[in-house]
Amino acid sequence: MPLRLILTATFSVAVLAVFIGLGVWQLDRLQWKQDVLAKIDRRIAAPPVVLPDQPDPQRDQYLPVKLAGRIGAEKLRVLVSSRDAGAGYRLISPLVMVDGAVLVDRGFIPVAAPLPAAPPVDVTVLGNLHWPDDRNSATPDNQPADNMWFARDIDQMADALGTRPVLITARQITPSDPTITPMPVTSAGIPNDHLEYAMTWFLLAATWVVMTVFALWRMKRRTRDTRTPRND
Incomplete structure (x- = not known):
């Protein structure tokens, strides 16, 4: 076998191994992410506890809590989009x-x-502590003066409403208000694209195999044609 064919085949096998390795790594990451999401789901659905004195964003993220009090008259509206109801506000x-x-x-x-x-009576709130990450590079700045909010900036909202910088996302408020649809915390919004990434790498590997086989076939054929004497 000519040296050129050997070098091409060796290089192709090395690249194929990289593609397959990256695909397998993404499958490992998929399993890891599914375990993380399962833990989050179990934590969200756990029995509620009393609100900690000093909630911690790392320790208490998604912690289910139950507390009672009076809803204040002030309210902020955060622009969101619901799949079922369209545009609206939190x-x-x-x-x-x-x-x-x-x-x-x-x-x-x-x-x-x-x-x-605001309800005219005390309410009981069942929900989860949450430190949302709503902001990205395209998110406009909040406009507290016009009550226009595009991200749930907890410190900024707490300053506007005069509360502690602690947010509970309600699953249920008793008594309920039929004009408000709860948007409880779930793991659905946490990205998990590892399966798509794995399939992309495996597809690239399959494409690389086809390209390599075709290239080797052409090289072998060209070598054979150059060695075959011509009959003039």
């Missing part, structure tokens, strides 16, 4: 308790809907 209000106030994400209202009034 409604953020203070929950005033004996030992202070925290932020409560009460749920979704359509853009055209009026802002609902």
